[in-house]
Amino acid sequence: MSLALESVSETNYESKATNIVSVRNLSKIFNGKVKAVDNISFNVPEGETFGFLGPNGAGKSTTIHMLTTVLKPTSGTAEICGYDITKNPGAVRRSIGVVPQEYTADEDLTGYENIMLCADFYGIPRDISKQRAQELLSLVELHDAAKRKVETYSGGMRRRLELACGLVSRPKLLFLDEPTLGLDVQTRVAIWNYIRKLKTEYHMTLFMTTHYLEEADAACDKIAIIDHGQILTIGTPSELKAALGGDVIQLGVKETELDLSSLISQVKYVKSVSRSDSSYRVKATSGEEAAPAIIELLRNRGYHVTRISLTKPSIDEVYLEYTGRSIREEGPGEDQATTMMRTMKRARR
Amino acid sequence: MKTQLTENTRINTSPLHGLLPLTNRELKKWYKAPVILLMSMIQPIIWLALFGKSMNFGAIFTAGAFNIPGLNIPKAVLNSISQQLMLSTFGTHDYFSFLAVGMLSFVALFTAMYSGMSIVWDRRLGFLNKLLSTPLARGVIPMAKVLSSVIRGLTQSAVVFVIAVLLGLDLSHITLLGVIGTFVALFLMLLGLSSLFVMLAIRSKSWESQMAIMNLLNLPLLFASNALFPAKFMPSWLQPIVRINPISYATDIARQLLLGAPGMASLTFDFMYLAAFAACLSVLGMYMSWKFLTK
Numbered sequence: 208m209s210l211a212l213e214s215v216s217e218t219n220y221e222s223k224a225t226n227i228v229s230v231r232n233l234s235k236i237f238n239g240k241v242k243a244v245d246n247i248s249f250n251v252p253e254g255e256t257f258g259f260l261g262p263n264g265a266g267k268s269t270t271i272h273m274l275t276t277v278l279k280p281t282s283g284t285a286e287i288c289g290y291d292i293t294k295n296p297g298a299v300r301r302s303i304g305v306v307p308q309e310y311t312a313d314e315d316l317t318g319y320e321n322i323m324l325c326a327d328f329y330g331i332p333r334d335i336s337k338q339r340a341q342e343l344l345s346l347v348e349l350h351d352a353a354k355r356k357v358e359t360y361s362g363g364m365r366r367r368l369e370l371a372c373g374l375v376s377r378p379k380l381l382f383l384d385e386p387t388l389g390l391d392v393q394t395r396v397a398i399w400n401y402i403r404k405l406k407t408e409y410h411m412t413l414f415m416t417t418h419y420l421e422e423a424d425a426a427c428d429k430i431a432i433i434d435h436g437q438i439l440t441i442g443t444p445s446e447l448k449a450a451l452g453g454d455v456i457q458l459g460v461k462e463t464e465l466d467l468s469s470l471i472s473q474v475k476y477v478k479s480v481s482r483s484d485s486s487y488r489v490k491a492t493s494g495e496e497a498a499p500a501i502i503e504l505l506r507n508r509g510y511h512v513t514r515i516s517l518t519k520p521s522i523d524e525v526y527l528e529y530t531g532r533s534i535r536e537e538g539p540g541e542d543q544a545t546t547m548m549r550t551m552k553r554a555r556r
Numbered sequence: 557m558k559t560q561l562t563e564n565t566r567i568n569t570s571p572l573h574g575l576l577p578l579t580n581r582e583l584k585k586w587y588k589a590p591v592i593l594l595m596s597m598i599q600p601i602i603w604l605a606l607f608g609k610s611m612n613f614g615a616i617f618t619a620g621a622f623n624i625p626g627l628n629i630p631k632a633v634l635n636s637i638s639q640q641l642m643l644s645t646f647g648t649h650d651y652f653s654f655l656a657v658g659m660l661s662f663v664a665l666f667t668a669m670y671s672g673m674s675i676v677w678d679r680r681l682g683f684l685n686k687l688l689s690t691p692l693a694r695g696v697i698p699m700a701k702v703l704s705s706v707i708r709g710l711t712q713s714a715v716v717f718v719i720a721v722l723l724g725l726d727l728s729h730i731t732l733l734g735v736i737g738t739f740v741a742l743f744l745m746l747l748g749l750s751s752l753f754v755m756l757a758i759r760s761k762s763w764e765s766q767m768a769i770m771n772l773l774n775l776p777l778l779f780a781s782n783a784l785f786p787a788k789f790m791p792s793w794l795q796p797i798v799r800i801n802p803i804s805y806a807t808d809i810a811r812q813l814l815l816g817a818p819g820m821a822s823l824t825f826d827f828m829y830l831a832a833f834a835a836c837l838s839v840l841g842m843y844m845s846w847k848f849l850t851k
Binding site: 272275276277278279297300301303305307308309310311313315316320323324325327328329330331332335382549 | 566567568569570573574577578581584585588589681682683685686687688689690691692850
């Protein structure tokens with residue numbers, strides 16, 4: 208697996224000059240035995256949206272915590288915006304913005320006060336931070352609620368406030384940890400519109416994790432699938448989908464006793480055919496063209512096609528291909544579970 | 557691009573940047589919620605008004621309260637015996653004044669105990685992780701907790717002081733310098749105790765365990781001090797504990813300066829003890845927090 212990874216990184220990334228994130232053999236071992244992150248390496252070129260996918264407890268958050276200098280790596284290192292996370296964490300912190308998974312805004316303060324507080328953490332002079340706070344509040348459309356305490360905010364409003372807080376230092380690189388966790392569909396769409404708007408406005412690179420695979424597919428230029436602390440695959444969404452072997456055609460025929468596999472595999476674009484009784488599972492590179500051709504061929508030979516369906520590979524398929532279909536018994540750790548519960552509860556308000 | 561450049565040069569990069577905003581965040585939660593502020597004052601007021609006034613030791617010996625059969629002691633003699641007894645026991649003429657001064661350190665102790673709670677909440681809510689990913693110096697985070705706790709403790713003690721004066725604190729020995737000295741002592745005690753409780757909470761994720769620590773420590777710290785009763789009449793096994801308890805020293809300073817009472821030790825020793833306590837624990841607290849804030 209590591210061999211394959213290296214070849215990917217050589218072919219895809221070496222040509223681009225500036226990597227804003229460059230991770231080298233990063234590992235984190237908790238309590239001397241739990242390998243949360245196991246020797247991972249990857250690059251993120253400047254300007255890209257990079258998505259980290261993986262089941263609960265795969266090592267996504269641990270990686271983000273190390274890259275944002277909240278946790279110290281056990282071994283290996285990473286360069287963020289040209290600074291080493293172990294040797295120069297201060298410079299890393301000054302050049303990144305973080306939108307955490309939890310709602311971290313102070314509920315007893317107003318939205319405006321929260322943004323100003325974040326600005327103070329970065330040592331931004333008051334006149335500049337006031338101006339930026341106003342600008343960000345109108346960008347995420349919280350202007351009318353700016354003077355209200357955060358405890359009165361809805362989940363979507365809180366998420367927008369977190370975005371504004373993460374952007375007050377004008378970071379070159381923004382970390383988004385589960386930016387739409389627990390939100391309803393409308394709010395998720397709206398949040399993504401804000402993220403896209405902010406990305407173009409401030410020319411940022413985005414590093415995100417998410418559980419919603421269709422969001423990753425739509426938003427990310429490149430996706431890494433991580434499980435058990437290791438990167439299983441990395442590439443653009445279309446590369447990953449193509450690697451699955453193309454479209455899947457499900458076919459049913461009336462003639463159950465005959466095996467038509469060899470006949471079907473003669474059709475152009477068809478790569479493989481597997482049969483179970485009267486239904487066939489056909490993999491093809493261009494399903495739209497292969498499907499009518501199969502129907503026509505079978506009809507000409509006097510067979511009867513009873514049903515047909517075409518599935519384009521989704522990122523879900525890619526994800527399940529690599530991480531397996533079994534439900535994880537261990538799930539998130541106890542801490543993570545309570546945090547997640549709280550985040551979801553607040554999001555639903 | 558030019559404005560970007562000038563903006564960057566004006567970024568405050570001092571290691572202490574963010575200390576005051578972070579402290580102010582803690583304090584805002586407190587002064588913006590007057591109801592909670594009032595609630596937290598109810599307990600000391602009850603101690604003062606009910607406990608302090610009901611424990612009227614002075615009346616026990618006053619004329620008419622008692623007499624020994626067969627002896628006909630004149631009232632004037634009884635009264636003067638009573639006065640001498642009170643003075644030699646409590647260093648002042650009434651128990652209320654004795655207790656009221658002790659309450660100043662008692663209130664400060666209770667405020668300091670809560671300083672650890674907010675760091676537990678910050679950890680649980682993810683706020684601490686957000687702080688750790690910003691350019692704030694690590695030490696600033698516990699420092700802000702300690703500083704806000706010290707400011708809160710001094711304010712609450714000042715309110716208790718005013719209430720005590722209104723309820724009849726003996727003012728015959730009071731001086732401005734005495735009041736200032738008392739609050740310097742309270743400051744030192746608060747600095748040390750707040751650092752201690754922040755340090756105890758630095759790795760904790762459960763506020764239940766933090767509450768347990770507080771409940772375990774508050775009454776022993778109070779009873780094993782001279783805040784409620786003079787140390788010299790306590791049993792000999794308790795005396796050494798009273799003499800290492802910083803609350804005893806803050807109270808001792810306050811009694812000497814506000815009531816003119818004879819002290820447990822000299823003022824110089826009291827101040828030196830408290831200063832050493834504050835210095836050791838705040839340095840240790842900052843170091844431990846800096847070291848153990850992250851894994």
